[in-house]
Amino acid sequence: MxxxxxxxxxxxxxxxxxxxxxxxxxxxxxxxxxxxxxxxxxxxxxxxxxxxxxxxxxxxxxxxxxxxxxxxxxxxxxxxxxxxxxxxxxxxxxxxxxxxxxxxxxxxxxxxxxxxxxxxxxxxxxxxxxxxxxxxxxxxxxxxxxxxGSILLEEASASQASSKKESRLELSGKNKSYDIRIENFDVSYGERTLLTGAEINLASGRRYGLVGRNGLGKTTLLKMIASRNLRIPSHISILHVEQEVAGDDTEALQSVLECDTLRESLLKEEKALTARINSGKGDGTESVRLSEIYAALEEIEADKAPARASIILAGLGFTAKMQKQTTKEFSGGWRMRLALARALFAKPDLLLLDEPTNMLDIRAILWLESYLQTWQSTILVVSHDRNFLNAVATDIIHLHSQRLDMYRGDYENFYKTKEERLKNQQREWEAQQQYREHIQVFIDRFRYNANRASQVQSKLKLLEKLPELKPVDKDTEVILKFPDNFEKLSPPVLQLDEVDFYYSPDKIVFKNLNVSADLESRICVVGENGAGKSTMLKILLGELAPVQGVRHAHRNLKIGYFSQHHVDQLELNVNAVELLAHKFPGKPEEEYRHQLGRYGVSGELAVRPVASLSGGQKSRVAFAQMTMPCPNFYILDEPTNHLDMETIEALGKALNTFKGGVILVSHDERFIRIVCRELWVCENQTVRRLDGGFDEYKDVLQEQFLKEGYL
Structure with a gap:
């Protein structure tokens, strides 16, 4: 050959x-x-x-x-x-x-x-x-x-200038303060610098909200504090709610009680001593030690611990039956709630929370807001839920431009103060620019005039002494746009008639369900976790077939579906451009980049591995993927999870200007108020429309808390 x-x-x-x-x-x-x-x-x-x-x-x-x-x-x-x-x-x-x-x-x-x-x-x-x-x-x-079998991810790191005074104080054991002061530190993620020469001061007993754009390093900063890569006094206990509880045979209530290690060790010793006495093997010292243990248990109010743990679990949505279930019986979302319950029960000196509302329904969020308002030690929470921060935070820390700025008050106060600061800063810079130009004109005019030489020199020195002011470094405005170049469809475009649904006959989810929507609809679905919100969305999508009843959909209906799990299911070992090319092959690269750019994924972000993107950046990629086929109706399940506040606002505006229909599940109160005109409540195996809107729903939940004694 x-x-x-x-x-x-x-x-x-x-x-x-x-x-x-x-x-x-x-x-x-x-x-x-x-x-x-x-x-x-x-x-x-x-x-x-x-x-x-x-x-x-x-x-x-x-x-x-x-x-x-x-x-x-x-x-x-x-x-x-x-x-x-x-x-x-x-x-x-x-x-x-x-x-x-x-x-x-x-x-x-x-x-x-x-x-x-x-x-x-x-x-x-x-x-x-x-x-x-x-x-x-x-x-x-x-x-x-x-x-x-995996891709190589960049690692976060932190460095901090040493202070001999603090080191001596720490070694001497005389530092009894629970205030935290971290000075002159840097934080990096791979080759990217997130913070440089930063400083953070956390006063004991205050509740701090950490805010900033997606991808700037908020979650990384929490991890550096939790791992003590940044210096925290050793006597201060830290608890970071980051990972879900491991599933085993421990009951949920017992899993929470075990967080109190002192109580658990005292009870274990008490049990062992009692067994020795009952077996006749004691030497007489057991009774003395038992008296000490009982006194210690009484001092920490150990007998009230089960009731306190049960109230925390109930507030986070665990029924009495669920509190007796083993941890391995719960899904990942419920195990994250369990991790939060354990942290609240343990009462660390510094509690670190990263987007705690993402795992909760509205009922649980309202309870958590009330519970944290009585918290005695220090909290540092990353959240993009504006209402949650207004209810919980006593101070706001703003991460931007590789630095941290501190503000007293809740989020609304921070926003007003920040805007006023920026306006003043811009005015000062503009005034100085005009003054500099005025002096420079004089210098240029008389530079070669021997009679004015001394005056020119004086003006030059004056310019040198002026402080160097910088123009306002404003964040770029986030703009999202959902394509809507489609024809109008006659209503109703999506409808469920007399629908029954269950996964097993003994566990009915819906009975005689009747709902409808058209291209004018802006509907928010609320209800407790497990009430059937996501199940109803899947029936509307056609992914689940009714056991009885009918789903009607217009023949030209084209649904775009955003699931909170879509972000976790993105391809991680490719960049955003390649991801769209795999999903929608045959188009030029410019078209993929343009589509990503609509959702703020442009430049270097578009060619960075998806695995290295922040949660909010991954959500934007998921939006770009969802809208590529130009749907005329969107069904969105928790679309605001991981998004920063500016992007949430932009998402709300984009949905308001979109000419198609929208049904969404969300726990973000402000987002619901921006977008939705109807409120559907999932409860008691059906869905009912609430005429009073979100305010009526919130009042109903508050009454339930008071009635059931959760507050």
Missing amino acids: ATYVDILRSEFPEIDGELFSYVTGILDTSSSDFESEDDLFDAVGMYLQEVSSNSKNEDDIKRICQKMYNTLKVNDCTSSDKVLLDAPVQLSKITGTYDSQVNDVQGIWMMKRDPSSSTVNSKKLEKAEAKLKAKQDKRMEKDTQKSS
Whole structure:
């Protein structure tokens, strides 16, 4: 069978010797890297086209590349060993294209040629070599990732300037203060600097809300504090609610009680001492120790602990039955609630919460707001729920421009104060600019006037002494837009008639359910976790079929669905552009970038691995993916999770201007008030419309708390 050398010689008899060696060198050394004839064509096709002097078109070159690719694959299959030659092959003898004398015949690597005599474009040659090397490096990187089973993620790190005074105080054991002061520290994530020369002061007993745009490092800062990579006095206990409780045979209530390690150790010792006394093995000292234990248990009010733990669990949505279930019976969301309950019960000196409302329904959020308002120790919470911060925070810490700014008061006070600061800063900068220009005009006018030399010098010194003010560094405005170039549909476009649904006959979710929506609808679905909100959305989507009753959908209805789990299911080992290209192939890269840009994923963000994006940035990528097919109706399940406040506001505005229909599940009170005109309450196996809107629903929940004694 012909080899690729034979094919080259027969198809391109006029090929230049240097180009021949280059092409055969690539085919010989890189044959295993070519996954298709297209790869081979990318590597050498353009040079073969030049050699053919327009006698062969692109299709001819591709056909030849396919023939050579086939010979390479045959050779790979038939020979398992590579043969080393005893001596270099004289390419000049193989090609037969040289008329040189015998004494001029040398190996191609020994020959000196006049660069001007070559027909090869040297720039194109370098470009092809670079392209081939990049492709090989990329393939090698993918192979490495596949073999390791995961992608290599960047790591966060923190550094802090040491203080001898604080170190001496810590070592002496005399530091009894529960105030926390972290000065002059930096935080990085991989090569990106998140904070530089930052300072944070947390006064004991105050509740701090940490706010800022997605991706600036709020979650990373919490992790650096929790891991004590930043110096925290050792006597201050820290608890970071980050991971869900591990599932085992421990009952939920007992899992919470076990957080009080002192109570648990005293009870364990009391049980052991009682057993020794009852068995007659005691030596008389047990009774004394038991008295001490009982006194200690009474001092910490150990008998009230089960009731306190039960109230916390009930407030977070755990029924009496659920409190007796083992932790392994709960889903991930409920285990996160359990982790929050354990933290609230343990009462650490510093409680770190990262988006605690994401795992809760509105009922549980309202309870948590009330509970944290009576919290005695320090809280640092990352939240994008404006109402939650207004209810809980006594102070706001604003992360921006790689620094932290502190504000007294709740979020509304922070927002007003920040805006006023920015206006004053801008006015001061503009005034100084005008003053500088005025002085500079005088200097330029009299610079060469000997009579005014002293005045010019004075003005120059005055300019030097002026403080260097900077213009306001405003955050770029977040703008989202949902495409709506579609025709109007006659209502109703989506309807459920007399629908019954259950997963098993003994657990009915809905009975005689009747709801309808059209392209004018802006509906929010509320209700306790487990009431059936997500189930109803899936019935509306058509993912679940009613056991009885009918789902009606307009034949031209095109639904876009956003699930809170979609963010977790994005491809992590690709960038956002590649993710859209995999999902919607065949479009130019510019179109994918434009689509991502609509949701604030542009520039470097668009080509960064999805795994390295923050939760809010991943949500934006999920929005770009959802809206790519241009739906005319959106069903959104917790769309505000992980989004920063500016993006939540932009999302609300985008949904208001969207010409299609919207049904959403959300726990964000402000977002609901911005978007929704109807409120559907899931309860008692049905859905009812609440005429009084969100205010009426909130009043009903508050009455339930008071009645059931959760507050």
